Amino acid sequence: MFLITLSPMRRDDTLTVSVAGDVLVLNGVALDLGTYTADPEAPHDWIVGQPVQDGGLWHLTLVLPHGADASEQTRFPQPIAVTADGPVQLPPHDVQEV
Secondary structure, three states, X not given: OEEEEEEEEEOOOOOOEEEEOOEEEEOOEEXXXXXXXXXXXXXXXXXXXXXXXXXXXEEEEEEEEEOOOOOHHHHOOOOEEEOOOEEEOOOOOOXXXX
């Protein structure tokens, strides 16, 4: 299980997220959070800080890219509780995607 906090950032690229157990898949790249260590010298493009597991629940912050016309829902997102493996629904990149 995951509790994902989103940190909105104006960017033209997009992010897809899915989970499988302790593995987080970001734009098709799998990261095992059990062995992941944040490196201040070479930070990950999408993960902010070091993910922490507490009682089986992963707490992590991801950059949420958004377009210039992003909705308020995207610019001020609520945390996402992920309780099952599979794709994670993120707020839309731009208003046109709503």
